[in-house]
Amino acid sequence: MTEKLVLAGKEFDSRLIIGTGKFASAQALSDAAQASGAQIATLAVKRVDIKHGRDDIVAPLKDLGITLMPNTSGARDAREAVFAARLSREALGTDWVKVEVHPDQKYLLPDPVETYKACKELAADGFKVFAYCSADPCLCKALEEAGVCAVMPLGAPIGSARGLETLPFLKIIIKESKVPVVVDAGIGAPSDAAKAFELGAAAVMVNTAIAAARDPVAMAAAFNKACAAGREAYEAGLADSVESARATSPMELFLSEAMK
Amino acid sequence: MQIMFNQEPVELTAPLSLQDFLSQHGIQAAGTACAVNEEIVPKSQWSDFMLAEGMKLDVFSLVAGG
Numbered sequence: 001m002t003e004k005l006v007l008a009g010k011e012f013d014s015r016l017i018i019g020t021g022k023f024a025s026a027q028a029l030s031d032a033a034q035a036s037g038a039q040i041a042t043l044a045v046k047r048v049d050i051k052h053g054r055d056d057i058v059a060p061l062k063d064l065g066i067t068l069m070p071n072t073s074g075a076r077d078a079r080e081a082v083f084a085a086r087l088s089r090e091a092l093g094t095d096w097v098k099v100e101v102h103p104d105q106k107y108l109l110p111d112p113v114e115t116y117k118a119c120k121e122l123a124a125d126g127f128k129v130f131a132y133c134s135a136d137p138c139l140c141k142a143l144e145e146a147g148v149c150a151v152m153p154l155g156a157p158i159g160s161a162r163g164l165e166t167l168p169f170l171k172i173i174i175k176e177s178k179v180p181v182v183v184d185a186g187i188g189a190p191s192d193a194a195k196a197f198e199l200g201a202a203a204v205m206v207n208t209a210i211a212a213a214r215d216p217v218a219m220a221a222a223f224n225k226a227c228a229a230g231r232e233a234y235e236a237g238l239a240d241s242v243e244s245a246r247a248t249s250p251m252e253l254f255l256s257e258a259m260k
Numbered sequence: 261m262q263i264m265f266n267q268e269p270v271e272l273t274a275p276l277s278l279q280d281f282l283s284q285h286g287i288q289a290a291g292t293a294c295a296v297n298e299e300i301v302p303k304s305q306w307s308d309f310m311l312a313e314g315m316k317l318d319v320f321s322l323v324a325g326g
Contacts, residue, residue: 042325045320046320048287050286058322073326087320091320
């Protein structure tokens with residue numbers, strides 16, 4: 001049994017956070033959520049679509065006992081992110097919010113200045129803030145000092161499935177952070193998630209890698225296992241890596257002696 | 261009387277509270293947030309909040325997202 005994840009004073013057995021976008025239906029999402037073992041899921045706040053309607057995803061996630069983490073995706077600056085956070089608090093009655101500010105639609109990279117401003121204002125207003133941000137150790141430190149509950153540095157651009165391209169910076173952030181580090185965005189395979197945990201990440205956030213898999217339920221189960229294995233490995237303490245070989249068998253020279 | 265509802269004009273024939281407007285459109289209170297002229301109107305005020313000419317009403321809910 002590994003240590004529990006604690007986020008904003010709440011304990012969780014699972015360290016996998018799932019995003020709910022890109023699933024074929026609410027049922028597909030619900031099945032994948034269950035297989036993933038995730039106890040936290042993100043959602044977005046948008047204008048209601050009277051003409052076309054949308055599947056209700058809040059009720060099925062609540063039925064699974066999943067903690068909801070609304071995000072501010074679509075916000076182009078701090079003002080919009082703060083507005084989105086207040087809307088989701090009003091709609092869901094939760095003070096949890098994942099702050100995302102990405103003005104650029106091509107790469108969806110988070111704007112550090114606006115993200116910082118939004119996080120500072122929302123934390124001061126009593127929100128439990130989870131900051132999606134670039135893998136920048138200085139920014140993560142500033143966000144921590146601004147009162148966020150966790151930093152969520154990206155591994156690679158959202159939905160890119162390119163894995164932990166920011167690995168050297170993630171290592172520094174994990175080493176220096178006093179708040180939990182959730183590796184978010186870009187995770188493409190269960191091995192990426194396992195790697196993040198082996199480095200000491202508190203949690204990982206995965207959406208596209210599960211939702212866009214050929215079999216999302218099976219992939220969700222694979223992530224569930226990889227996250228658990230990665231965390232177990234971290235808690236077990238990885239062997240040091242060194243340049244030269246270190247024998248695993250006794251090195252007596254019986255072969256060369258016998259050949260004489 | 262005309263208001264803007266989620267960025268589209270809507271004609272109202274009689275004075276209407278925000279709560280009645282939402283009910284007419286089949287919008288549940290659970291999981292919903294409303295803003296009028298970009299100010300959030302708390303659920304506790306929906307019944308008393310009367311819509312008026314030119315108001316900009318935006319109604320939001322939670323949807324799938326990562």
